[in-house]
Amino acid sequence: MSRNRVTSAEVAKRAGVSQSAVSRTFTPGASASPKTAEKVRRAATELGYRPNVLARAMVSGKSRIIGLVVAYLENQFYPQALEKLSTQLQQRGYHLLIFTADQAMGNVDQVVEEILDYQVDGIIAASVDMSSNLAKRCRAAGVPMVLFNRSQDDPTMSAVTSDNHAGGRKVAEFLLAGGHRKIAHIAGWDETSTQRDREAGFVAALTAAGVPLHARGSGDFTMEKAAEAARAICAADPPDAIFVTNDHMALAVMDTLRFELGLDVPGDVSVVGYDDVPAASWPSYRLTTVRQPANRMVAKTVEILLDQIENATARTRRIAIDGPMILRTSARIPKGWNT
Amino acid sequence: MSRNRVTSAEVAKRAGVSQSAVSRTFTPGASASPKTAEKVRRAATELGYRPNVLARAMVSGKSRIIGLVVAYLENQFYPQALEKLSTQLQQRGYHLLIFTADQAMGNVDQVVEEILDYQVDGIIAASVDMSSNLAKRCRAAGVPMVLFNRSQDDPTMSAVTSDNHAGGRKVAEFLLAGGHRKIAHIAGWDETSTQRDREAGFVAALTAAGVPLHARGSGDFTMEKAAEAARAICAADPPDAIFVTNDHMALAVMDTLRFELGLDVPGDVSVVGYDDVPAASWPSYRLTTVRQPANRMVAKTVEILLDQIENATARTRRIAIDGPMILRTSARIPKGWNT
DNA sequence: CTGAAAGCGCTAACAG
DNA sequence: CTGTTAGCGCTTTCAG
Numbered sequence: 152m153s154r155n156r157v158t159s160a161e162v163a164k165r166a167g168v169s170q171s172a173v174s175r176t177f178t179p180g181a182s183a184s185p186k187t188a189e190k191v192r193r194a195a196t197e198l199g200y201r202p203n204v205l206a207r208a209m210v211s212g213k214s215r216i217i218g219l220v221v222a223y224l225e226n227q228f229y230p231q232a233l234e235k236l237s238t239q240l241q242q243r244g245y246h247l248l249i250f251t252a253d254q255a256m257g258n259v260d261q262v263v264e265e266i267l268d269y270q271v272d273g274i275i276a277a278s279v280d281m282s283s284n285l286a287k288r289c290r291a292a293g294v295p296m297v298l299f300n301r302s303q304d305d306p307t308m309s310a311v312t313s314d315n316h317a318g319g320r321k322v323a324e325f326l327l328a329g330g331h332r333k334i335a336h337i338a339g340w341d342e343t344s345t346q347r348d349r350e351a352g353f354v355a356a357l358t359a360a361g362v363p364l365h366a367r368g369s370g371d372f373t374m375e376k377a378a379e380a381a382r383a384i385c386a387a388d389p390p391d392a393i394f395v396t397n398d399h400m401a402l403a404v405m406d407t408l409r410f411e412l413g414l415d416v417p418g419d420v421s422v423v424g425y426d427d428v429p430a431a432s433w434p435s436y437r438l439t440t441v442r443q444p445a446n447r448m449v450a451k452t453v454e455i456l457l458d459q460i461e462n463a464t465a466r467t468r469r470i471a472i473d474g475p476m477i478l479r480t481s482a483r484i485p486k487g488w489n490t
Numbered sequence: 491m492s493r494n495r496v497t498s499a500e501v502a503k504r505a506g507v508s509q510s511a512v513s514r515t516f517t518p519g520a521s522a523s524p525k526t527a528e529k530v531r532r533a534a535t536e537l538g539y540r541p542n543v544l545a546r547a548m549v550s551g552k553s554r555i556i557g558l559v560v561a562y563l564e565n566q567f568y569p570q571a572l573e574k575l576s577t578q579l580q581q582r583g584y585h586l587l588i589f590t591a592d593q594a595m596g597n598v599d600q601v602v603e604e605i606l607d608y609q610v611d612g613i614i615a616a617s618v619d620m621s622s623n624l625a626k627r628c629r630a631a632g633v634p635m636v637l638f639n640r641s642q643d644d645p646t647m648s649a650v651t652s653d654n655h656a657g658g659r660k661v662a663e664f665l666l667a668g669g670h671r672k673i674a675h676i677a678g679w680d681e682t683s684t685q686r687d688r689e690a691g692f693v694a695a696l697t698a699a700g701v702p703l704h705a706r707g708s709g710d711f712t713m714e715k716a717a718e719a720a721r722a723i724c725a726a727d728p729p730d731a732i733f734v735t736n737d738h739m740a741l742a743v744m745d746t747l748r749f750e751l752g753l754d755v756p757g758d759v760s761v762v763g764y765d766d767v768p769a770a771s772w773p774s775y776r777l778t779t780v781r782q783p784a785n786r787m788v789a790k791t792v793e794i795l796l797d798q799i800e801n802a803t804a805r806t807r808r809i810a811i812d813g814p815m816i817l818r819t820s821a822r823i824p825k826g827w828n829t
Numbered sequence: 830c831t832g833a834a835a836g837c838g839c840t841a842a843c844a845g
Numbered sequence: 846c847t848g849t850t851a852g853c854g855c856t857t858t859c860a861g
Binding site: 177203 | 853854855857
Binding site for chain 1: 542548564572
């Protein structure tokens, strides 16, 4: 009942060749005669041999494993991204090693140290914030890192996000065009770039139109807090529209408005979210939102990371991908409005 | 810009001790004098040294990585389980290496071979079906495996599920007590144990009461197909209750009934699901369902797997954890009904 | 093209 | 308790 894997040496013996010959036939850029390769391959299948990835990693310095730091998966946007990330990486011969970091516990840095222990070839930090001190540590270790759905102040880190500022602006313009003038905002965490950028774009457009923000609450990126914020905001002078920083919270806001406060959406108040998670399109919600193009974000993330890994490209890249507004029925649609 | 990690040898030199001394101070069950340990630890922090997990894995035979095979993460039950799994494992010093397997592509076996290449200490197969041939392969390799939320016919594989048969029975009894007599079922894939067991328990109770199944449709575990099935079932002689194999599909069924077919839930038809995913409790749905105790299922999975890994317990265990019915408002509640 | 030999960084006997 | 000595399984010079 112990680890009894077949080794290259055993295959070599059976095939009547040297151990290095075996190694060569299993190494992509190798030099082995068709004849030898054939003998080896036969012996290998007979014995059920497969190269030990870890041993290979030790000597080659390439583990073909990518560390993924992720916070919480309740917001549907992340499992979706995780799945795509895993699939695309797997196709290229890499695999994800998962590390969950309690955003709250602020143990992200600690976790990254652990990741480094595994000699990962690269790191993807999905929506967690990390010290730029840490970035230095990774760079020193020669391990590339890319931030997914978060961009740090530290411009030396590669990052892929959607164009949050533009997205926020679009929402404001859409709401304004719809005739709304008592526009509220329910935020996530102020510490995150997604929150800051979306709100900045949103408020900028409002300001440009000379319309002040009617009210503001914080939902902490959770449904419970978002619901509370919605209650608080509507208790005083109810808004006629609410922009919620992400769909996950927006869903809770819609439910609170409708089932608890007895308000009609969009009759009494329009609601707009951000992300376009699967649930946003469910008939019960039909949430108008700004789509984060998960596919393209993931593809870019993989491209940038593998480029840095395989071509030793030191260049850090920061990308913001534009996403369209998805018009559904949770918000009044201005006449003649096009995307 | 290359891999420049500090090695134990460098720490040894700086601390003025042997390389093995360094190894010992970083190995839990080691013998090192407080004095030496102190010197080593200082030198280590000064140099920023951390043991190379892969090298350790090579010689010790323990990689402290667990392979997780997972199919699709859209059904909220899985991200939730994944997160808990990762967290609990991480606490015990293990980490998850993710492998996505297209259930449809039937490449599960292929994927497991890949997992084995990484010298994982164990494998968790979350809701995917695998050949018992493969189980043999893992056992031969000395790698324990436990099935999560699926139990195979092959009784040599450890498995953790909820008590699906009992769950199905409960639903039938609940519906029957509620006075329903035209009861339909919308299934997932017939090949899965979850589907078979839930339906078997459900139908058994119906039969015992002398009530035939009014109609049956297949939803393929997807929302689209489930919606179609709902349409088809209601086109002929509409049922007064539908038991849907999982919440993910049940949500779609509710939406279809309400917004497309104009039916009232539970006024015209009661809907019951299975899993108790987060969305089931959202105000728009308030879906009556059978809870799969994710926490306990995960805890058991981790316990069984680590037991087999750390204590070389060969004993395979198959566990079905009972879950309560969660009464909400998508189904009529019989008078005086208690859990 | 091929075999022999030297490690990758670390743990685990083995003597002291 | 400590240092020395073997390897873990594999890739990679280095001669041939």
